[in-house]
Amino acid sequence: MAAAGALGRILPNLGGPRGVCRRLYIGVVRSMALYGAPIWADTLRARNAALLRRPQRAIALRAARAYRTVSHVAACLLAGSPPWDLEAEVQSSVYWRVMRARAEENWPGPQEVRKWREEAHDVLYHKWTERLEIPGASRDLVTAVRPVLKKWVERKHGTPSFHLTQLLTGHGCFGWYLCERVGREPTTECHHCDGRAVDTAQHTREECPAWAEHRAVLSTAMGGDLSLPALIHQMADSEEAWVAVANFSVAVMTRKEAAERMREDDANSRRAFAARVLPLLLPP
Template structure:
């Protein structure tokens, strides 16, 4: 039975509600994806606004179904959220939901549903006692529940299932990352933070390269984020410009994140480094594909000559 937009069943587990809701969220997310390209397109605030549209659809009726939310409906919520979080951070579609949500600063929707349900319950309890809670009191409840949500989110991030490297880099600065007032994520900055981009290791894993080695080094060491940022001699000049701003210390991902949240100047320095280096790597990759007569592993399996633009999510 459908009542006020919610599909009710005899067990009150709302599995059928989410079975019908999931395709709607998927269609809406797909439509919004076309408005949110990785390069260009709306700014970060607008992207978060679009993500909020899908969030509102997903969390409709949360005070009713959140107390009985089962694992399968929760997965449907987080799957839809992952799509929008990746759009917010301008990332590859291979990025995990946990990592994308953290970078985008979007708390998991199943936890947000619990907050909405709890606020509704507190208001209902007050009304049953003949009280009318003032807006100030409701705001206090929301702030307290929000703190509980953040604590539970942090607890989840202590045992991530995917996106381990980026979560390990950002989660120690959880509050600083979420509360910062400066810096936006770009397509190429997100590549460096996540490792999903023009790195030999990643391209090898998805079948776009024959080996994970670095094309800019004679001995062809594995091309990872750490190698690109801190070791590869091809980017020594860009690296020195970065060090002139953030200091001569460690250039690991945790150190980069620490510098980024420290000040807008440091954030811009890291972002500029990522933009210059990753753009050069992308251009070098396109040249290799154009001059190579040998199709990649992916092309051999698919039977077509692919484009490097395939790496960019639509």
């Protein structure tokens, strides 16, 4: 946790190191956490697995440029970091398989060991997929990523950005999140349309008329279907699709953030005015 915290302090959500560097830092903390994994992986219990999740979530949030309210499962999916208890099982499986082969004086070559590692990773993805069947949090994102889990994690293109992560998780500059989760807005209603709709990531992506122009560009690039599962599927397949969604997120979320700052400034002005005027109106 100390290492994850220290590295996290140099990984701001806006700016800072790029995705390659952030993945490297995940690897640093992962190597520390999984030191000696072949020895202890088979005896891992729920309490210790929970301890492993704490530093993984901390560094995965930094890699995904996500708010601290984003769940462990969502942070790992966005950062492309399989659960470390499952990675410990991979290390243990390959290590002891090599040891057994050597004990029988059947020294495996690099290609054979690589094949064993790939087989162990296939088991990891199978177990990870089973875990995601009943998501405890981030249900929309998990449901969208689960069918293309391996392709999503092993893709060679696209890294999460601050605005893209908001659009995929729903944790960001949305009325629902700002009101229900962090208490910074008095209402969940959308400030950019008629005000009757709840402002969520889905509303922003698919419905809000304020973003019709940007949505039209995205819809053309994505073939018309802007549901989260369709976006995730195409983003996993294509760098062009990833860039299209990322561009939409930047164009829309920056304007939503600017509007939020204006509302905050206006509210602060009203509070400051009330603080000055009300004492003058009250009887001595």
